[in-house]
Amino acid sequence: MMAKLEFHDPSGALEVTQPHAPRLASLEGKRIGFVSNEQWQAFRMLPMLKEMLEEDFPGIEVLPVDAFPQGNALIGTEETAALVKQSGVDGVIVANAA
Amino acid sequence: MKNAVAGLGLAPDAAMVTFPIDMFLPGSDLAPLKARKREFYNGLTRWQPDFTRSAAGVNPMLAVEGASYEDALVKANNLLLTNLWGDGLPLWPATRERMDWIIRGTVLPRTHVLGKFPPRGGITTVETCAIALAMAGGRPEYLPVLIAAVEACFDPTTNFEQLQAASGGAFPVIIVNGPIAKQIRLNSGFGCLGPDPQRPAGAGIGRALRLLQQNVGGALPGIGTMANYGGMRYTNVVFAEDEEGLPPGWASHAAERHGFAPDANAVSLVFANGMTNIRRRGAKKETPEEDTVNGLWRIADFMRTPNLAGLNGWEQGTPGILMFPRVVAQTMAGLGWSKAKIREFLWENSKIPMAQMKRAGGPAWIEIDANPVTRASLELDPWPITMKPDNIVLIVAGGSHPTNSYWLQGYSPRVIGREIRVPEAFDRLLADADRDLGCGSDACMI
Numbered sequence: 001m002m003a004k005l006e007f008h009d010p011s012g013a014l015e016v017t018q019p020h021a022p023r024l025a026s027l028e029g030k031r032i033g034f035v036s037n038e039q040w041q042a043f044r045m046l047p048m049l050k051e052m053l054e055e056d057f058p059g060i061e062v063l064p065v066d067a068f069p070q071g072n073a074l075i076g077t078e079e080t081a082a083l084v085k086q087s088g089v090d091g092v093i094v095a096n097a098a
Numbered sequence: 099m100k101n102a103v104a105g106l107g108l109a110p111d112a113a114m115v116t117f118p119i120d121m122f123l124p125g126s127d128l129a130p131l132k133a134r135k136r137e138f139y140n141g142l143t144r145w146q147p148d149f150t151r152s153a154a155g156v157n158p159m160l161a162v163e164g165a166s167y168e169d170a171l172v173k174a175n176n177l178l179l180t181n182l183w184g185d186g187l188p189l190w191p192a193t194r195e196r197m198d199w200i201i202r203g204t205v206l207p208r209t210h211v212l213g214k215f216p217p218r219g220g221i222t223t224v225e226t227c228a229i230a231l232a233m234a235g236g237r238p239e240y241l242p243v244l245i246a247a248v249e250a251c252f253d254p255t256t257n258f259e260q261l262q263a264a265s266g267g268a269f270p271v272i273i274v275n276g277p278i279a280k281q282i283r284l285n286s287g288f289g290c291l292g293p294d295p296q297r298p299a300g301a302g303i304g305r306a307l308r309l310l311q312q313n314v315g316g317a318l319p320g321i322g323t324m325a326n327y328g329g330m331r332y333t334n335v336v337f338a339e340d341e342e343g344l345p346p347g348w349a350s351h352a353a354e355r356h357g358f359a360p361d362a363n364a365v366s367l368v369f370a371n372g373m374t375n376i377r378r379r380g381a382k383k384e385t386p387e388e389d390t391v392n393g394l395w396r397i398a399d400f401m402r403t404p405n406l407a408g409l410n411g412w413e414q415g416t417p418g419i420l421m422f423p424r425v426v427a428q429t430m431a432g433l434g435w436s437k438a439k440i441r442e443f444l445w446e447n448s449k450i451p452m453a454q455m456k457r458a459g460g461p462a463w464i465e466i467d468a469n470p471v472t473r474a475s476l477e478l479d480p481w482p483i484t485m486k487p488d489n490i491v492l493i494v495a496g497g498s499h500p501t502n503s504y505w506l507q508g509y510s511p512r513v514i515g516r517e518i519r520v521p522e523a524f525d526r527l528l529a530d531a532d533r534d535l536g537c538g539s540d541a542c543m544i
Contacts, residue, residue: 011181015102045121056139093138
């Protein structure tokens with residue numbers, strides 16, 4: 001006779017409270033920004049990513065890495081979020097190294 | 099990263115491109131960035147979430163079958179471990195029967211939500227705590243302490259989200275005051291920071307808290323927590339203050355730091371990330387006065403190190419917990435040393451000359467601290483390791499032997515107190531414990 005053990009999943013439920021933004025149909029002709037915590041090699045990587053985007057997608061505008069406030073203390077603030085919205089970007093790449 | 103986005107309420111499978119640490123080092127090869135550029139592009143254009151689990155607050159059931167109970171138990175442990183819900187030691191699966199037993203230890207409804215465990219953001223109910231306690235080998239009379247400890251962790255001033263994830267490897271220290279400590283067999287004496295078969299409560303409560311940190315909070319080594327070493331993370335640290343050993347005039351920690359009534363059951367949460375024994379006693383013919391002062395100097399000299407561990411709690415937290423055994427506390431008190439006088443001595447004599455701080459590169463860490471009060475402390479020379487003497491946590495605990503004191507190095511923005519609430523039928527749970535574990539805690543005293 002088989003022995004059966006039933007027991008609780010211990011991981012706790014997750015709740016999605018922040019819906020994700022709609023994805024873009026294409027990156028061509030779009031405006032993209034960076035929000036960076038400015039840690040580690042961000043000053044090398046993000047300009048390289050900007051260059052790649054500009055090479056691969058005609059008409060794309062990628063804002064400079066420092067277009068928005070940088071650093072752990074600033075990137076999560078409501079003020080930064082408001083600046084991003086006001087800038088009219090179509091999409092944002094969040095760079096977070098820890 | 100999945101933890102971080104889930105903790106913010108985003109889908110845990112949000113579009114991410116992650117790289118190992120190598121690419122983040124100075125002078126690194128950035129070729130991997132170029133090789134994976136399509137992942138960035140797809141994240142902006144094609145990604146859709148797969149996450150479907152709802153937040154009903156229900157903890158679903160899992161099942162295994164084996165040729166025998168022992169075989170099923172092995173399979174259950176394997177399943178827990180392969181789902182990254184174990185710590186490598188044997189676990190008790192949280193069956194319905196075990197859960198019904200454990201849950202008797204609380205006054206709160208099973209579905210009562212205590213909060214979201216950071217950084218992953220797992221919803222933590224009373225039932226979630228009971229599951230962890232069941233898995234850890236705990237008993238129902240431990241549950242009130244565990245729930246109070248979790249409530250303390252969730253205090254918004256703890257900076258728990260960062261402490262869970264940071265490389266410094268903070269671990270919770272739960273100091274218990276009140277009659278509940280002895281009632282549930284929580285150690286305050288010899289070996290109180292380690293295993294004790296006569297007083298096993300600390301291991302069960304601490305392990306359960308750690309399982310919550312990992313399973314619900316997502317603090318997996320190298321993924322959800324970047325703790326370099328992860329010391330004390332099997333059981334954290336849970337012990338009781340030796341209240342019976344407090345000298346006359348010395349208030350308990352819960353009363354002194356948190357203002358609880360002297361007989362209140364309470365936990366006090368401190369985060370620490372190091373611990374060391376300090377040989378305190380003299381070796382020859384010192385007078386009691388010399389023995390006391392020499393010992394205090396030895397402790398102050400140890401505290402006077404520019405490793406900046408206490409920076410996190412410089413203003414309102416603590417640089418650490420200093421533990422004296424009752425025999426030492428009583429001798430010192432008899433010589434006129436109050437808790438305040440001891441703290442003042444240690445605070446004054448653990449200040450670090452700024453030249454020493456500069457030699458060790460310390461000022462740079464102070465300059466970038468988020469707290470402006472801490473940043474302003476750069477003006478001080480010598481630099482006090484904490485803003486005021488009262489920040490030092492002084493506890494009477496440990497075996498009644500005069501040689502050693504113990505220093506738990508603080509990494510704690512605040513010290514948080516919470517009252518422990520027990521159910522009406524708590525006496526019955528304690529009677530059950532006497533039945534199950536043999537003699538009562540008094541009879542078991544060494």
